[in-house]
Amino acid sequence: MKDPQRALGWLAAIGLAAGLVVAFGIAPREATQGNVQRIMYLHVPAILVAYLAFGVVLVASTTYLWRRAAGADRLAHASAEVGVIFTAINIATGSIWGKPTWGTWWTWDARLTSVSIMFVIYLAYLLLRAMLEDREQAARFAAVLGIVAALDIPLVHFSVYWWRTLHQPPTVLRPGSIPMDATFVAALTINLAAFALLYGYFVAKRVRLLKREQEVLA
Amino acid sequence: MRPKFIVGGIVIAAALAYMIYAGVTQSAVYFVTPAELRASAVAGKAYRLGGLVVPGSLTWEPRTLDLRFTLGDGTATVAVHHKGTPPDLFGEGRGAVVEGTWSADGYFRAGLILAKHSEEYKAPHDASAAGYRELIRTLQGAGR
Missing domain, CATH: 2.40.50.140 (Nucleic acid-binding proteins)
Structure with missing residues (x-):
């Protein structure tokens, strides 16, 4: 295909379709939780890709402050937008998963609280960008916030180790082996790959759009 | 980049990290044993x-x-x-x-x-048998 962006979009679509098939058709019903555990194939990839997105914001923001490259600023902006969407998906699916398993839609334990803080911080990041008229200034301020905000990523991840929580410790991002049957791991990996491709597609699309926007306004 | 900007940024970041950590540690004993x-x-x-x-x-x-x-x-x-x-x-x-x-x-x-x-997360070892036993158990009125 001539357009690599379009190819990425198609790959993501195929990945998501394959992800649905394995999540509902191939992965077995979990022994204790039953079918509701299948929410994991949406819930876990969403947060892992959000971590990736905010990691990219951190790197791109640092690069911007260092080199003052407009491209790095656009990448940070686009990645933060997509990261916020994936965080929202993670919180919503977690809530839906929590009701039948834990017995509540929401509780203020350290994991749920820290992920909410992360969501709000990156919303504030987007708000800050939208508020400042001067593009140079907006980029500079946003870059600083984009670096500081990354402090919350380890807080979210390690919250379940540092404090007593209702949320269980991580299954995937942890030292040692994954305490999950191989079919679950395979299904999760396919969905994670599909989500990562979707992230790449959204960011590429958004970066291009931001560039056009800035060309028109210049 | 001006050093004062970097120093200021580091101070803000450290303060924010400390505030979040201290705040959550003190107020977030989610449950008592x-x-x-x-x-x-x-x-x-x-x-x-x-x-x-x-x-x-x-x-x-x-x-x-x-x-x-x-x-x-x-x-x-x-x-x-x-x-x-x-x-x-x-x-x-x-x-x-x-x-x-x-x-x-x-x-x-x-x-x-x-x-x-x-x-x-575990797959049922023998899906059909486990499901059947569970069904019988519930039909017989055994509590959860």
């Missing part, structure tokens, strides 16, 4: 209590919805009374967090029961 509750229980005060449902302690009366069980942490146990239906994953030998008050009569009156599950 049975041993901690026993050590300093005040009647009528609201607590969130977490522990393991002691095997053999669970009784549930479907007609009155009276749920009684004991939460333990290995060193101490607390009797819990609740009126209602517990969540699906609640059961003996599993983790639970309950919200309620300590009663002067020596038990914990829970208004909300939350089930805590592990990070392990």
Whole structure:
């Protein structure tokens, strides 16, 4: 295909379709939780890709402050937008998963609280960008916030180790082996790959759009 | 980049990190353990209590919805009374967090029961047989 962006979009679509098939058709019903555990194939990839997105914001923001490259600023902006969407998906699916398993839609334990803080911080990041008229200034301020905000990523991840929580410790991002049957791991990996491709597609699309926007306004 | 900007940024970042850490550590003891509750229980005060449902302690009366069980942490146990239906994953030998008050009569009156599950996910070893046994067990009226 001539357009690599379009190819990425198609790959993501195929990945998501394959992800649905394995999540509902191939992965077995979990022994204790039953079918509701299948929410994991949406819930876990969403947060892992959000971590990736905010990691990219951190790197791109640092690069911007260092080199003052407009491209790095656009990448940070686009990645933060997509990261916020994936965080929202993670919180919503977690809530839906929590009701039948834990017995509540929401509780203020350290994991749920820290992920909410992360969501709000990156919303504030987007708000800050939208508020400042001067593009140079907006980029500079946003870059600083984009670096500081990354402090919350380890807080979210390690919250379940540092404090007593209702949320269980991580299954995937942890030292040692994954305490999950191989079919679950395979299904999760396919969905994670599909989500990562979707992230790449959204960011590429958004970066291009931001560039056009800035060309028109210049 | 101006050094004063970098220094300022580092100061803000460090302050923010400290504030979040200190704030969450002090205010976010999400639940107390049975041993901690026993050590300093005040009647009528609201607590969130977490522990393991002691095997053999669970009784549930479907007609009155009276749920009684004991939460333990290995060193101490607390009797819990609740009126209602517990969540699906609640059961003996599993983790639970309950919200309620300590009663002067020596038990914990829970208004909300939350089930805590592990990070392990397993496929049923023999899906059909396990499902069949489960079905028979429920048809015979055996409680969860």
